[in-house]
Amino acid sequence: MSTRGVLWAILLLAALALVVGVWKRVWPDVEMGKRLAENNCGICHDMTDTHRNRKGPFLWGVVNRPAGAVDFPYSAAFMATVKAKPFVWDEAHLERFITDPGSFIPMTRMAQRETGHPLAFEGIDSAANRRDVIAYLNTLK
Structure with a gap:
């Protein structure tokens, strides 16, 4: 293969790697x-x-379910937030919550920083991982 052919092959492989990388960031992986x-x-x-x-409410059917709708002993902090401003668990609210539960609902039991609960959830840093989790939650119907 000529030098020119090798360069084209390298460029093609680099372009393919770029497309795959962009694809993984844009499209969720269920x-x-x-x-x-x-x-x-x-x-x-x-x-x-x-x-x-x-220890927490079931997540089957959580996407687009009104917050606090499951028969579950939610924390006072959670219920105060929901009563003050009702919302549904749409993708935007799920995104905010799983990014950092304690900033979305201060003093919720899920936020380890505020509650000191050893099994509490502090959030998912990666936007791609949050998108993947929400895509999976969307399948629970």
């Missing part, structure tokens, strides 16, 4: 979201269609 949700949420939340509460 399987990755499932693994992330199981590891980050599954400790306290049931994600099956059995609708069982555990």
Whole structure:
């Protein structure tokens, strides 16, 4: 292969790598979201269609469900927030919550910094990982 052919092959591979990288950042990966949700949420939340509460309310059907709608003993902080400004768990609210639960709902039991609870959830830093988790939660219907 000529030097020119090698250069074109390298450019083509670089372009392909760039497209794959952009694709992974733009389009959510539901399987990755499932693994992330199981590891980050599954400790306290049931994600099956059995609708069982555990340390936290079940997450089956959470997307577009009104906040606080599950029969569950929510924290006073959570209920005060929901009563002051009702909302549904749409993708935007889920994004804000799983980024940093304590800044979205101060003193919620999920925020380890405020509550000191050893199993509390501090958030997911990666926007791509949050997008993957939300894509997975969207499948729980």
